[in-house]
Amino acid sequence: MSIYIKNAWYVAAWANEVNRDLLKRRILGEPIVLYRKNDGTPVALIDRCAHKLLPLSMGHLAGDNLQCGYHGLEYDCSGACVRVPGQDRIPATAKVRSFPLVERYNAIWIWMGDPAMADPSKIHTVRKIGEPGWSVVDGGYQLHGGDFLNIAENLQDPAHTTYVHVRTIGNPATSEVPVKVEQGDDYVVAYRWSNNVPPPPIDKKNGNFKGLVDRCQYYNYFAPCVSRVDVVTMDAGQEHTEENMDKGLRVYSYKFLTPETESTTHFFWMQVRNFGAGDAKVQAELFAGLNQTFAEDNVIVTAVQREQAATGVRQQTWLSIDAGPSRVRKMLEDMAAAEQA
Ligand code: FES
Ligand SMILES: [Fe+2]
Structure with a gap:
């Protein structure tokens, strides 16, 4: 069974990656070419000419149309062939698939499933973005060598x-703190509070903590492709109210997973935070730190996936720490199975 869930919005690219050049990207196993029309509207077509299958990303734009680089067939933004050099008749088979797109949160979201179901209101809502006092680091991208489920x-x-x-x-202080797991129809959350612990290096840098802190992490997964980790670090000894939490460091760390193939994943990330507004140094350090953190995950997941492929075994032993991960996998596998049934 395929692990792909097609009827969902996925991040195809950051908005600034899509312009008047042709961007080639494989998504859910399909070759896609992305570009913008002269008025700025983004377009996504199958990256495969309907004649001899040359990738259309090897062609070029003719106004808003895309011209194949082999024999010049020209497609409009809906994927219909509008010109065949050397003949008047346009064969009925001369068309390529186009995909619904929405530009939101500085990203281009694509719908790979049934176009009739592509409802933009179903795009995941990013918290706090654009609100006063909150800043965004976005544009993060890595190609990860693990499948979507291992990364989830x-x-x-x-x-x-x-x-x-x-x-x-x-933070070694948190390794013995048990994690609680809760689940809804299309999300899983695993969370823990660690109280009276030393702040980890990254929080020491960004917060003005005098001593020990209370720190919580909420690991939310929204099916099929959005992870949001909420982190609060606050001076220890206060009540954990929203108001007190907002006085500490508060972060929403988003990852948008887009399967490239059955074994590789586009890993887009964005972080929304309530500190260091307008501070270019904080911004640059956060970007570098997060990029490094996710690169560390990629090393691990890629190596795990390689051994899974070599052995045909996904996991040999189950531990109580697997409660959250196992539930998220099951939720996504059930969703893929239901869609394919
Ligand atoms: S392969 Fe595209 S026009 Fe021939
Ligand atoms: Fe990690």
Whole structure:
């Protein structure tokens, strides 16, 4: 069974990646070419000419149309062939698929499933973006060498941070704190509060903490492709009210997973925070720190996936820390199975 869930909005690209050049990107196994019309509207077509299958990304734009680089067939933005050099008749088979797109949150979202179901109101809502006092780091992108499910599991797995992210977000003080897991129809959340602990290096840098802190992490996974990790770091000894939490460091860390193939994943990330507004240094450090953190995850998940492929075994032993990851996998597998049934 395929792991793909097609009827969903996925991030295809950051908005600034799509312009009047042709961007080639494989999404859910399909070759896609992206570009913008002269008026700025983004377009996505199958990257495969209806004649001899040359990738259309090897052609060029003729106004808003895309011209194949082999024999010059020209397609409009709906994927209909509008010109065949050397003949008047346009064969009925001369067309390519086009995909619904929406530009939102500085990203281009694509719908790979049934176009009749492509409702833009179903795009995940990003919290706090654009609100006063909140800043955004976006544009993060890595191609990860793990499948979508292995990466979703990693994102729903607080227990690894102490060991994988020693140099960035890891905090040995939290490794013995048990994680609680809750689940709804299309989300799983795993969370824990660690009270009276030393702040990890990244928080020490950004917050003005005098001593010990209370720190919570909520690992939310929204099916099929959005992870949001909420982190609060606040001076220890206060009540955990929204108001007190907002006085500490508060972060929403988003990852948008877009399967490239059955074994590789586009990993787009964005972070929304309530500190360091307008501070270019904080902005640059956060980008570098997060980029490093996710690169650390990629090393782990890629190596795990390689061994899974070599052995045909996905996991040999189950631990209580697997509760969150296992639920997220099951939720996504059930969703893919229901869609394919
Ligand atoms: S392969 Fe595209 S026009 Fe021939
Ligand atoms: Fe991680």
